[in-house]
Structure formats: structure tokens, C-alpha cells
Amino acid sequence: MFTFIDVFAGIGGFRRGCELTGGVCVWSCEKDKFVRPAYASNFDVADHEFAEDIEDVDPKSIPDHDVLLAGFPCQPFSTAGKREGFAHETQGTLFFDLVEIIREKQPAAFLLENVKGLLGHNSGITMFTIMRVLDDLGYRVYPKVIDADGFVPQHRERVYLAGVRDGIDLGWHELMGPWNAFEAPQQGSLQLRHILEPHDQVPDKYTLSDRFMAGLRTHKANQAAKGNSFSYRVFRSNEVAGTLTASYAKSGQSILIHQGRDRNPRKLTPRECARLMGYPEHFKIPVSDSQAYKQFGNSVVPPLIRAIVDAMLTWHYRE
Incomplete structure (x- = not known):
């Protein structure tokens, strides 16, 4: 000990x-x-x-x-x-x-x-x-x-x-x-599929709206025209995510989850963030989503x- x-x-x-x-x-x-x-x-x-x-x-x-x-x-x-x-x-x-x-x-x-x-x-x-x-x-x-x-x-x-x-x-x-x-x-021995919930069990509030997605695409195009880099990354279940940051509540486009061709991608849930960081299922999350994102990030x-x-x-x- x-x-x-x-x-x-x-x-x-x-x-x-x-x-x-x-x-x-x-x-x-x-x-x-x-x-x-x-x-x-x-x-x-x-x-x-x-x-x-x-x-x-x-x-x-x-x-x-x-x-x-x-x-x-x-x-x-x-x-x-x-x-x-x-x-x-x-x-x-x-x-x-x-x-x-x-x-x-x-x-x-x-x-x-x-x-x-x-x-x-x-x-x-x-x-x-x-x-x-x-x-x-x-x-x-x-x-x-x-x-x-x-x-x-x-x-x-x-x-x-x-x-x-x-x-x-x-x-x-x-x-x-x-x-x-x-x-x-x-590296790569664990993939997002090991921590993601089935899509049909994730509340709709985590799926990006059409308006939000259109804003992301427009902003990316505008930045590209100025020679600046801006990207939102959509990950599939067989990939390894990028870095979860403390600003994920505001800039969740850094890790978006693919939900099929007919549905907009979504953000991670706080429980998925816990798993992404290596915390067990019994780890309690007694705070709001925005605070949880910050804390895990x-x-x-x-x-x-x-x-x-x-x-x-x-x-x-x-x-």
C-alpha cells in the first residue's frame, strides 16, 4: 500500500x-x-x-x-x-x-x-x-x-x-x-463502438439541427475562402475520436457522431464522454450537461x- x-x-x-x-x-x-x-x-x-x-x-x-x-x-x-x-x-x-x-x-x-x-x-x-x-x-x-x-x-x-x-x-x-x-x-485497439449508445437510445436533443449543420457548412466555406482552416469532424463507430476538450459544450463539432445518411450527426452524451475518458459505468454525473462536458474535457x-x-x-x- x-x-x-x-x-x-x-x-x-x-x-x-x-x-x-x-x-x-x-x-x-x-x-x-x-x-x-x-x-x-x-x-x-x-x-x-x-x-x-x-x-x-x-x-x-x-x-x-x-x-x-x-x-x-x-x-x-x-x-x-x-x-x-x-x-x-x-x-x-x-x-x-x-x-x-x-x-x-x-x-x-x-x-x-x-x-x-x-x-x-x-x-x-x-x-x-x-x-x-x-x-x-x-x-x-x-x-x-x-x-x-x-x-x-x-x-x-x-x-x-x-x-x-x-x-x-x-x-x-x-x-x-x-x-x-x-x-x-x-493504438486503435479501442474504437468508438465500444463506448457509444445505440442511436435509437440517444435523446433527440443531442442530434444537430438542420440550421446548426447549415451554419457549420457555411462557416467552413467562409473560412476556407479566407485561407483559414475550420473543420467539424464526423466520426464513425469504427474510428478513434479526436481530443475531448473542456469547450465541447460550445464547440461540439470537434467530435460529432455519424448517424447514417438520412440523419444529422450528433454530439456525445455526458455518459459517452465518461466512457471516452475511461470512467466506469457507476461513475456518477451529478451536474448539467455543459458542466459534465467541461469536467470530462x-x-x-x-x-x-x-x-x-x-x-x-x-x-x-x-x-
Whole structure:
């Protein structure tokens, strides 16, 4: 058994993946007033603190833990050339609060996640700062971009930073860290047919109207005439979807589902989004459709997190 904390918890994608490997959550934190009920509906928060605002948390009050998990927001970092320590370069960002926890609690390992664009953000300065700060804290950090395709029927590239504290031997190869042991399913092994409801069981409200479809076609043509790219993508059941984003409620044309030649395509239902992200059928969705789309679009993929944590931790953290 090992313990972990769930920072910027969202709806619990990190937590579910880690619990599947035998981990026990001892502290979690999430600020969004719509996300907190979703998290509390699916995980037991009665036996540990479920903090709200990370900026109000004293790191000393957080329980000791083996692993820190966080999908941290990417905020602007200082571009100062002088090396004056993490407080100078990350002050005013939520990453600073995360670093404070790591510095105070010194977990054996951590797993951080962010969008792939983090690698090139601010001409690479942001990523350079993050890596240097974590190194200064005494951690060896191993970044890797992973596509969730195979774990779920969705192309979803994200960057993961796996870190281990100096002096801790988790059996990682010095160059590749846990990624030597990481095993991913064959891409394309899961298709949309594995998560879609039968069309006759999907409420009509998810089918796009003729007016909406005409607007999409017109907008695409207008953008093409200007030399701009705009597309709506209609997927069939034997395909792998594109990336589910937090803006799906407003821009659902990114993943439309084919319903035959005589019917307009439709959006995914919230339950289908849950499946697309790798959540089980019993996962509760106690919010509106628009909030559900946002929450699943912001989530990590639990089966992928499970595989990463399995690769990170050796037998001495298991019962």
C-alpha cells in the first residue's frame, strides 16, 4: 500500500487511476464549485481533508504521503534570466503552491500532467523553469508525451512528468525513468463502438439541427475562402475520436457522431464522454450537461494513470 495526495483534483481521474493500483488518498484539493460535488459523489472524502483553495493551504498541514499527483494549470512564468530560485520565477502561479508542498513534504515521488503545449510554452522557458525548479528541490524528473489512444478510443496527447526524490531507489533506469516499464495498449485497439449508445437510445436533443449543420457548412466555406482552416469532424463507430476538450459544450463539432445518411450527426452524451475518458459505468454525473462536458474535457484518463503509476512504483509500496 502507498499513500498519495490529489492536488487540483478535478473529478478524480488521478485518484481513480491511483486507487486501482492500491494507493490510498490522504488529502485532496479542488476549488471549482461545480467540480467539488462531482468529486465528492464518487469518492470518500469523509476520512480526509477535502481542501478548497490551494492558495489558502499551509503545506505543513498536509499529511505525509508517498506520492503527489497533480494536473496543474499552466500559468505564465517569469522570463527573468537571473537564477534567483523558484520563489522568484514561479511566484504568483499555482505551480508555486505545488512546489511549496513538494518542498515541505518531500514525497518519494510525484506525477504531474499538463497539455502538450507546455513543452513549447513561452519558447520553452516555462518547461525549462519547471524542470530546473524540481531539480533544485532534489528530484530527478522524467517527462514524456503520451497519447491515450489504446487506453480509450480517443487521441489525447498530454505531457507527464514523473519525478523521484534523490536517494530513493525505485528501480528506475537513469535515462528513461519509469518509462522503460510503461506498457501501453496498441493504438486503435479501442474504437468508438465500444463506448457509444445505440442511436435509437440517444435523446433527440443531442442530434444537430438542420440550421446548426447549415451554419457549420457555411462557416467552413467562409473560412476556407479566407485561407483559414475550420473543420467539424464526423466520426464513425469504427474510428478513434479526436481530443475531448473542456469547450465541447460550445464547440461540439470537434467530435460529432455519424448517424447514417438520412440523419444529422450528433454530439456525445455526458455518459459517452465518461466512457471516452475511461470512467466506469457507476461513475456518477451529478451536474448539467455543459458542466459534465467541461469536467470530462479537463480530466485525465484513469486507465492511463493506472498504467503510469504501475510503472513508477515498485513492490515495496504494495501490500
